[in-house]
Amino acid sequence: MNILLTGSSGFIGSHVAQRLIQGQHRVWGIDRNPPLPETDAMAGYLHVQVDLGDVDALRRVLVPLPPMDLGIHSAAKQPSRLPMELVDFIHDNVAGTANLLTVAHEQGINTWIMLSSSTVYGQQALVPVREDDATNPLYPYGLSKLQAEQSFMFFSQQHGFHVCILRLDRTFGIGQRLPGFIQYLVQTLECNEDVELFCDGKLVYDPVYIDDAVAAVELAIGHVQGSSADIFNIGGGAPIANLELAQMIKEKLKSRSRIIVNDVSKLLIGYSACMDISKAREILGYAPRPLSDNLDVMLRP
Numbered sequence: 001m002n003i004l005l006t007g008s009s010g011f012i013g014s015h016v017a018q019r020l021i022q023g024q025h026r027v028w029g030i031d032r033n034p035p036l037p038e039t040d041a042m043a044g045y046l047h048v049q050v051d052l053g054d055v056d057a058l059r060r061v062l063v064p065l066p067p068m069d070l071g072i073h074s075a076a077k078q079p080s081r082l083p084m085e086l087v088d089f090i091h092d093n094v095a096g097t098a099n100l101l102t103v104a105h106e107q108g109i110n111t112w113i114m115l116s117s118s119t120v121y122g123q124q125a126l127v128p129v130r131e132d133d134a135t136n137p138l139y140p141y142g143l144s145k146l147q148a149e150q151s152f153m154f155f156s157q158q159h160g161f162h163v164c165i166l167r168l169d170r171t172f173g174i175g176q177r178l179p180g181f182i183q184y185l186v187q188t189l190e191c192n193e194d195v196e197l198f199c200d201g202k203l204v205y206d207p208v209y210i211d212d213a214v215a216a217v218e219l220a221i222g223h224v225q226g227s228s229a230d231i232f233n234i235g236g237g238a239p240i241a242n243l244e245l246a247q248m249i250k251e252k253l254k255s256r257s258r259i260i261v262n263d264v265s266k267l268l269i270g271y272s273a274c275m276d277i278s279k280a281r282e283i284l285g286y287a288p289r290p291l292s293d294n295l296d297v298m299l300r301p
Helices: 011-022 055-062 086-107 140-159 181-190 210-224 242-253 278-284 291-299
Strands: 002-006 026-031 045-049 070-073 111-117 162-168 195-197 229-234 259-261
Touching: 002 011, 011 026, 011 210, 055 086, 070 086, 070 210, 086 140, 111 140, 111 210, 140 162, 140 229, 162 210, 181 195, 181 242, 195 242, 210 229, 210 278, 210 291, 229 278, 242 259, 242 291
Parallel strands: 002 026, 002 070, 026 045, 070 111, 111 162, 162 229, 195 259
Antiparallel strands: none
16 A cells, blocks of 8 residues: 555654555655654655644645645654643644645545644543544544544545544553653653652553554554444553552662652643553454563663
8 A cells, every 4th residue: 555654754654654665555644753764775765854733844845746645644743841832732633634625625535644642632531432522622632633623523524535543552661752651650760760650640541552552553454445434442441550650660760769759740641541442452453462562672671
C-alpha cells in the first residue's frame, strides 16, 4: 500500500513508519521537522518536510505524489508543561488537521486512521471509560484532539471518508523524547535519586507501550476500509497506581532510591484516568503485552 503518514518524525509516527516499511508498505512521511536518520535510511520511505498549518505549502507537496491508499494522522503538538496556550494547540492540532483533510479530499485520499488521546475524556466519575462515554477535556491539548476527531467525523459524514480513530493512553517506550511519567521514573531511579509522587501515589492510569500502539495501528489498517467511522480506546490493558508502578520499576532496576509520596496535586493530569479497551480487543483483535514484560524490553541493557 501507498501510505501517507503525518508526524513521521515524532515518537509514535517514526515507530509506525518503520513497522509499515518492514511490512512492505511504501510510506510518504510528512513532518515539519527533518526525518529521523533511522527512518530516512529505510528503502520505501520518502520524507516531505512541510507544516500542516500552511495549506498552500501542503497542497504543493501533496499534489505531485502518487495516489495514496491510506492516510495516518499522527502529527500533533504535544503537552510538555504547564501552562498550555490554547491558541497554539488549536493552530497545530485543529487548523492543521482541517488543512490536511481539505487537501486530502481534493486528492482523493479518503481512508484515514487518526491517532487521538485519552485526554479527550477528561476526569470521569466512573473509570474505565468507554468510547461512547461523554467527552470533557480539561486541558487545551485534550480539547484540540477532540476537535480534530470531530473534523474527521465531519469529513466522514459529508464526504464519505473511511475513518478509524485510536484514542491512545499515555504512550511510552524506547526513543521517547518528550518527558513522561515512566521516563521520569526510569531516569530518576537509575540515578538512585529520590522519587516524589503526588496525590499519595494513588493516581491510576493505563500506559500503552509503543510496540502495542503500533500494533493497534496495523490492526486498524485492516479494519478501516470496511467502516465509515469508528473509535477505539487503546491502552495497556492493566491499569496501575503510580506508587505500584514506581515500585515495579525500582525493583527491576535494583535501585536504591527512596519513593516519597505526598498529598499535593501538581501533575499535568492530576486525576486517575484509564479506558475500557474491550471494544478494541473484540473488533480489532488488539492484545497488548503485560506491562511488566514491556518494561523488561524497555529496560534491557
